Amino acid sequence: MSKDRSLSFINRCRRSRSFVVGGAMTAFLLMCAIISLFWTPGSAYDITIANRFLPSSANHWLGTDQFGRDIASMLMTGTQNSIVVAVVAVSIGLFIGVSLGLLASAKRGWTEEIIMRLSDFSFAFPAILSAIMLTAILGPGGVNSILAIGLYNIPVFARLTRGTANSIWAREFVMAARASGKGRLRITFEHILPNILSIIIVQATILFAIAILAEAALSYLGLGTQPPEPSWGRMLNEAQTLMFLDPMQAIYPGLAIAIAVFGLNLLGDGLRDILDPRLSRKR
Amino acid sequence: MSLLNVKDLSVILATNEGPARAVRNLSFRLNRGETLGIVGESGCGKSMAALALMGLLPEQSETLGEIKLDGQNLLEKSDAEMCQIRGNRLAMIFQEPMTSLNPVHTVGHQIMEPLRLHRNMSENEAKAEVLRLLDRVGIPNPKERIDNYPHQLSGGQRQRVMIAIALSCQPDILIADEPTTALDVTIQDQILELIQTLVREEGMALILISHDLGVISENTDNILVMYGGCAVEAGGTAQIFEELIHPYTQGLFAAMPKLGRARGGRLVTIPGTVPDLMGLPMGCTFTDRCPLATEVCRNTPPPIVEVKPLQFVACHHLDEARTRKTEELFS
Amino acid sequence: MSVFIAKRVLTLIVTLIGASIVIFLVMEILPGDPALVILGVDASDEAILALTKELGLDRPPMIRYWDWIAGILKGELGTSYAYKVPVWELIEGALLITIPLAIMSIIISIILALSIGLYAAANHNKAGDITLMGISQLGISIPNFWLAILLIILFAIELRWLPAGGFPGWDDGLWACLRALLLPSLALATVVGAILARITRSSVLEVFREDYVRTARAKGLSKQATLWRHVLRNALIPVLTVTGIQFSALLTGTVVVENVFHIPGLGSLVLKAINNRDTIVVENVVLLLATMIIVVNFIVDVLYAVIDPRLKAHDI
Numbered sequence: 001m002s003k004d005r006s007l008s009f010i011n012r013c014r015r016s017r018s019f020v021v022g023g024a025m026t027a028f029l030l031m032c033a034i035i036s037l038f039w040t041p042g043s044a045y046d047i048t049i050a051n052r053f054l055p056s057s058a059n060h061w062l063g064t065d066q067f068g069r070d071i072a073s074m075l076m077t078g079t080q081n082s083i084v085v086a087v088v089a090v091s092i093g094l095f096i097g098v099s100l101g102l103l104a105s106a107k108r109g110w111t112e113e114i115i116m117r118l119s120d121f122s123f124a125f126p127a128i129l130s131a132i133m134l135t136a137i138l139g140p141g142g143v144n145s146i147l148a149i150g151l152y153n154i155p156v157f158a159r160l161t162r163g164t165a166n167s168i169w170a171r172e173f174v175m176a177a178r179a180s181g182k183g184r185l186r187i188t189f190e191h192i193l194p195n196i197l198s199i200i201i202v203q204a205t206i207l208f209a210i211a212i213l214a215e216a217a218l219s220y221l222g223l224g225t226q227p228p229e230p231s232w233g234r235m236l237n238e239a240q241t242l243m244f245l246d247p248m249q250a251i252y253p254g255l256a257i258a259i260a261v262f263g264l265n266l267l268g269d270g271l272r273d274i275l276d277p278r279l280s281r282k283r
Numbered sequence: 284m285s286l287l288n289v290k291d292l293s294v295i296l297a298t299n300e301g302p303a304r305a306v307r308n309l310s311f312r313l314n315r316g317e318t319l320g321i322v323g324e325s326g327c328g329k330s331m332a333a334l335a336l337m338g339l340l341p342e343q344s345e346t347l348g349e350i351k352l353d354g355q356n357l358l359e360k361s362d363a364e365m366c367q368i369r370g371n372r373l374a375m376i377f378q379e380p381m382t383s384l385n386p387v388h389t390v391g392h393q394i395m396e397p398l399r400l401h402r403n404m405s406e407n408e409a410k411a412e413v414l415r416l417l418d419r420v421g422i423p424n425p426k427e428r429i430d431n432y433p434h435q436l437s438g439g440q441r442q443r444v445m446i447a448i449a450l451s452c453q454p455d456i457l458i459a460d461e462p463t464t465a466l467d468v469t470i471q472d473q474i475l476e477l478i479q480t481l482v483r484e485e486g487m488a489l490i491l492i493s494h495d496l497g498v499i500s501e502n503t504d505n506i507l508v509m510y511g512g513c514a515v516e517a518g519g520t521a522q523i524f525e526e527l528i529h530p531y532t533q534g535l536f537a538a539m540p541k542l543g544r545a546r547g548g549r550l551v552t553i554p555g556t557v558p559d560l561m562g563l564p565m566g567c568t569f570t571d572r573c574p575l576a577t578e579v580c581r582n583t584p585p586p587i588v589e590v591k592p593l594q595f596v597a598c599h600h601l602d603e604a605r606t607r608k609t610e611e612l613f614s
Numbered sequence: 615m616s617v618f619i620a621k622r623v624l625t626l627i628v629t630l631i632g633a634s635i636v637i638f639l640v641m642e643i644l645p646g647d648p649a650l651v652i653l654g655v656d657a658s659d660e661a662i663l664a665l666t667k668e669l670g671l672d673r674p675p676m677i678r679y680w681d682w683i684a685g686i687l688k689g690e691l692g693t694s695y696a697y698k699v700p701v702w703e704l705i706e707g708a709l710l711i712t713i714p715l716a717i718m719s720i721i722i723s724i725i726l727a728l729s730i731g732l733y734a735a736a737n738h739n740k741a742g743d744i745t746l747m748g749i750s751q752l753g754i755s756i757p758n759f760w761l762a763i764l765l766i767i768l769f770a771i772e773l774r775w776l777p778a779g780g781f782p783g784w785d786d787g788l789w790a791c792l793r794a795l796l797l798p799s800l801a802l803a804t805v806v807g808a809i810l811a812r813i814t815r816s817s818v819l820e821v822f823r824e825d826y827v828r829t830a831r832a833k834g835l836s837k838q839a840t841l842w843r844h845v846l847r848n849a850l851i852p853v854l855t856v857t858g859i860q861f862s863a864l865l866t867g868t869v870v871v872e873n874v875f876h877i878p879g880l881g882s883l884v885l886k887a888i889n890n891r892d893t894i895v896v897e898n899v900v901l902l903l904a905t906m907i908i909v910v911n912f913i914v915d916v917l918y919a920v921i922d923p924r925l926k927a928h929d930i
Contacts, residue, residue, distance in 0.1 A: 117632075120629060120632075121629060121632040121633055121636060123859075123862065123907070123911070124629065124633045124862070124904040124905075124907045124908050125633070125636070125904060126862045126863065126865075126866045126907075127866070128866035128869055128870070129866060129900055129903055129904065132869070132884055132888065132896065132900060133637065133640045133641060133896065133900055134640070135888055136641065136651075136887070136888050136891075136893055136896040136897075137640070137641060137644060137645040137648075137651050137893065138645075140888075209755070213757050216757055216759075217757065217759060217870045220759050220870065220873075221869075221870060221873060221885060222885075223885075223888070236759065236760060236763065239763075240763055240874065243763065243766060243767055243771060243778075244771060247767045247771065250760075250763045250764075250767065251764075253760075254756070254757060254760030254761075254763065254764070257757050257760060258752070258755050258756050258757070258760070259755075261754075261755040261756075261757070262751070262752060262755035265751065265754060265755055266751070
């Protein structure tokens with residue numbers, strides 16, 4: 001029985017083209033990040049003015065920038081940065097947001113009201129707006145952008161969790177569990193969480209993509225990751241001043257962001273098809 | 284010449300599992316002012332046949348045969364030509380009054396639409412006509428109701444609005460697809476009576492579709508019994524109720540709850556479930572649930588026999604079906 | 615209807631007050647000493663004390679919050695520490711650029727969304743639909759500031775059709791200004807338009823399956839007429855929801871894209887203010903942007919009731 005189910009799960013994964021393509025792109029991204037920890041084709045940090053603006057070659061796959069740094073290596077190392085920021089920011093939102101959502105749904109009444117009203121306010125503060133406030137008082141930096149994006153993610157997860165959890169609380173098997181005398185906490189972990197997990201995973205994938213976009217935007221504005229740490233947004237900022245000289249430098253980092261976001265969006269779509277076939281049919 | 288002459292109508296729907304024959308070689312005639320009841324369980328193809336008449340089947344479907352209205356084959360008409368006929372000469376009432384009206388327009392606006400489209404009325408003329416129609420279908424306070432949105436009306440009132448829309452251009456044929464199924468029992472009779480009265484007074488022909496043999500028997504001149512996309516028995520209502528012949532018709536009648544039946548009497552059911560269109564046999568579609576079925580039934584479509592004047596039956600085992608009592612067949 | 619509006623206005627006011635409290639807490643209470651933030655860690659104690667007095671930071675937080683809000687209601691936002699001019703003067707000039715930019719972008723994205731979404735829905739599962747949805751999936755993934763750079767490279771550097779950046783000022787004529795705003799608004803509208811196009815398509819397809827669409831066809835309405843009179847208005851309801859949600863993305867997008875094109879709007883203003891540690895300007899611009907997001911969502915809420923009569927009935 002369980003073997004059949006896991007088999008059909010794998011089959012469903014294979015049949016979803018979005019999942020396969022998106023998964024492959026995301027895996028490629030992860031590979032780049034991991035490889036860059038040990039090896040890069042050139043140096044992403046060394047400034048050698050003599051090597052500046054080199055065209056692509058065997059040594060420098062995508063050429064060098066105005067300081068002679070290897071662009072391909074900077075892109076690879078930049079992957080780490082994007083992934084770290086996105087993972088931490090989404091985790092902040094995931095843990096705090098899901099906990100608040102579960103709490104609101106389990107307690108109802110005033111707790112729910114307060115949590116939901118608070119998350120109502122927060123839609124007025126998209127990630128970039130919170131980041132602007134935080135950098136204004138704390139100064140620019142990677143940690144602040146993580147915090148800002150993470151804060152923005154909390155109400156998104158809280159609302160989603162509460163909404164879906166409430167619908168699970170109303171189901172018969174939860175009624176049965178309550179009738180048998182199980183406590184709210186135990187029901188939350190035994191029945192509610194497992195049933196809303198798939199929706200949360202899909203949402204996390206999509207927010208992961210949004211986090212990468214937001215990090216790039218903040219770094220582009222100079223509010224996020226600071227030099228010399230390579231980041232895609234920062235590379236775009238530096239390339240923009242050289243648009244007339246070397247337009248290709250402005251192409252690569254943007255392409256990297258677009259591939260990452262596109263892959264994650266596809267993966268999210270694919271996961272939704274696989275984990276919740278009801279949702280995908282409605283689309 | 285009949286007003287409507289349907290010959291060998293077949294509807295093939297494209298489904299995920301492949302093509303499904305929802306209607307198979309259906310033929311019938313309808314004269315001006317006549318009423319015809321189509322009866323059968325859900326999924327027997329009666330609604331699909333009605334939608335085929337209107338030319339409103341889903342896009343991935345195929346319609347074969349002939350539907351002649353005053354001698355003109357509707358299946359050969361373009362969509363633009365059909366738009367001239369729909370709502371004008373052929374009108375239809377649907378099962379779900381709750382969802383059949385557009386929630387964002389007033390009922391007045393929705394009744395006005397066919398008037399302006401087919402009868403070229405001005406805004407003011409149409410409005411006066413809408414008030415008359417609302418009154419005609421028995422909605423109190425038409426002047427107030429005309430500006431109401433569908434969600435402000437009850438189910439019965441919404442169905443009356445649907446009838447007003449259908450009635451608006453004095454069509455030759457009114458098709459009512461389960462018009463009372465979604466309504467409260469107390470409202471059902473009122474709506475059926477309203478349809479009856481209007482049909483009689485306007486001289487329209489009526490095709491009444493229902494799963495309820497009782498509703499059909501009280502409201503129609505002729506009956507067509509459908510099963511699995513096929514007509515299994517057809518004829519005058521009076522003739523058929525004098526002697527139910529096809530095993531399916533007998534089962535349908537036996538399954539009808541009757542007033543005054545002894546308390547202890549058990550409700551009869553036809554064994555098996557509503558057929559899946561995909562898995563139906565090539566021959567008689569009722570084979571799998573029929574107590575009289577033999578190998579012939581499964582493989583050869585039964586001939587349509589005029590058993591007596593005005594009563595046609597499609598069954599391989601006519602004699603047996605006529606001699607065995609209903610209680611013996613379904614017990 | 616009036617009850618419905620009154621309820622929404624009440625929510626609007628509560629949300630605005632909540633947002634202003636959040637901003638006040640983050641900008642003035644969280645850092646401990648705002649004067650230190652403005653002057654930096656190297657500042658002398660005397661300088662900090664002087665600024666604390668000048669800005670009235672020694673008063674209790676409740677009073678400071680109240681003064682801030684009262685000032686806003688009177689149109690006095692205080693004085694920029696970096697430029698020594700009233701904050702309102704700085705914001706006014708920037709607003710006259712950011713608001714037209716946001717409006718232009720939202721108009722372009724709605725035009726894009728409706729034409730692409732309707733075309734794709736009408737050609738459901740045909741080549742045109744699949745191609746357009748593929749392109750829109752790509753459009754969603756492209757960062758708007760990168761698209762902005764690509765547009766500059768193509769239209770300003772290669773083709774030399776449009777300016778690469780800057781803003782001439784409204785005195786130089788409407789045409790010159792619209793030209794300057796065209797590329798920025800295209801960069802902003804592409805992403806939002808792609809998202810809205812996908813919503814429009816699926817929403818139109820969903821409504822086409824409704825019973826009342828069949829009723830409309832049964833009346834004799836052509837497919838075209840059915841689409842315009844019966845499908846579109848119902849299909850717009852989810853599109854409107856997402857437009858409201860996307861407006862905040864669009865507005866924060868302007869902050870970034872203005873910096874790409876060096877357009878002196880709110881985005882450029884706030885970024886300069888951050889670099890100058892001009893927290894008074896940052897505080898007020900953030901409140902303004904948050905207010906715009908809240909007000910647009912309020913307008914969306916009211917529009918719902920106009921489109922969907924069922925909502926009004928719920929509240930009355």
